Amino acid sequence: MTATLIDGKAFAASVRERVATHVARIKEAQGVTPGLAVVLVGDDPASEVYVRSKGKQTVEVGMHSYEHKLPADTSEADLLALIEQLNSDKAVHGILVQLPLPKHLNESLVINAIDPAKDVDGFHISNVGLLGTGQKSMVPCTPLGCLMMLRDHLGELSGKTAVVIGRSNIVGKPMAQLLLGDSCTVTIAHSRTKDLAEVVKRADIVVAAVGRPNFVQGGWIKPGATVIDVGINRIPAPEKGEGKTRLVGDVDFEAVKEVAGAITPVPGGVGPMTIACLLANTLTACCRKHGLVEPE
Numbered sequence: 040m041t042a043t044l045i046d047g048k049a050f051a052a053s054v055r056e057r058v059a060t061h062v063a064r065i066k067e068a069q070g071v072t073p074g075l076a077v078v079l080v081g082d083d084p085a086s087e088v089y090v091r092s093k094g095k096q097t098v099e100v101g102m103h104s105y106e107h108k109l110p111a112d113t114s115e116a117d118l119l120a121l122i123e124q125l126n127s128d129k130a131v132h133g134i135l136v137q138l139p140l141p142k143h144l145n146e147s148l149v150i151n152a153i154d155p156a157k158d159v160d161g162f163h164i165s166n167v168g169l170l171g172t173g174q175k176s177m178v179p180c181t182p183l184g185c186l187m188m189l190r191d192h193l194g195e196l197s198g199k200t201a202v203v204i205g206r207s208n209i210v211g212k213p214m215a216q217l218l219l220g221d222s223c224t225v226t227i228a229h230s231r232t233k234d235l236a237e238v239v240k241r242a243d244i245v246v247a248a249v250g251r252p253n254f255v256q257g258g259w260i261k262p263g264a265t266v267i268d269v270g271i272n273r274i275p276a277p278e279k280g281e282g283k284t285r286l287v288g289d290v291d292f293e294a295v296k297e298v299a300g301a302i303t304p305v306p307g308g309v310g311p312m313t314i315a316c317l318l319a320n321t322l323t324a325c326c327r328k329h330g331l332v333e334p335e
């Protein structure tokens with residue numbers, strides 16, 4: 040058996056299209072254009088690629104994009120002052136501070152300085168609390184994208200057994216909250232979990248957010264399970280030439296696809312959905328700010 044591929048790239052394109060249509064409507068009817076400010080501190084090449092891609096896609100759906108590139112030695116006071124300025128800027132509906140920040144900056148202090156209503160990454164402690172208590176919040180983009188793909192592929196998630204591998208604040212924990220919110224029976228596994236293979240084998244839904252290339256094995260998967268691979272790992276690819284690399288997920292794709300019912304590829308799975316959800320969150324933040332109907 041070979042699993043169905045869940046095409047995150049195509050799904051993300053449909054999400055962006057819906058966002059663009061909604062943006063055009065509120066521009067026309069209310070004269071409001073959503074704006075997303077992205078703050079990048081330092082010159083981490085991977086972060087620069089993400090920020091460029093976010094800016095490009097923001098403009099493509101008709102929103103305003105504001106990029107703030109700060110030097111690596113920016114002081115905490117200067118960064119907080121910029122966030123304060125963006126918090127009070129009426130043209131800015133969403134603020135994203137690209138992580139990781141340089142070591143001398145306190146990440147939680149910086150994130151918690153963002154106005155929670157503009158916290159389109161959903162990392163502010165208020166949004167974390169709202170999500171944890173099942174209230175309306177800004178939902179972190181990567182888990183939101185995973186949930187959207189799961190709902191689209193499986194329909195009703197209620198009663199399904201889900202295992203999330205990874206307990207980070209940005210992926211694992213909010214993913215588990217979202218699945219719980221959809222009435223799954225959720226287990227969060229991590230590096231101290233015993234008999235991980237047995238734990239994973241119980242799952243109708245597996246979400247892997249580990250950060251280890253090809254970690255989840257085919258033999259761990261319950262036949263027919265839906266597997267969402269969040270991992271993005273760069274590994275050497277000598278077959279492509281000396282010094283070349285390629286991206287792989289946290290799931291041994293070739294083996295798992297023979298057992299699973301459905302699987303997201305890497306690249307082309309969760310990654311594109313993350314940015315699409317960022318745009319959707321920015322639109323949601325804008326609609327809430329102006330008392331407009333929110334996108335579905």
Ligand code: NDP
Pocket residue numbers: 181204205206207208209210211228229230231232235248249250251269270271272289309310313
């Ligand atoms: P973190 O490093 O913050 O968390 C990794 C988690 O995996 C930890 O909870 C850790 O457990 C757990 N873990 C590590 N080793 C094992 C093991 N042997 N068995 C079981 N669990 C283990 O990573 P992130 O959550 O930030 O990211 C995870 C992956 O997702 C990365 O590859 C990252 O690049 C990718 N990612 C992709 C995004 C996208 O848009 N597609 C967005 C964000 C991340 P413990 O807590 O015990 O240490």
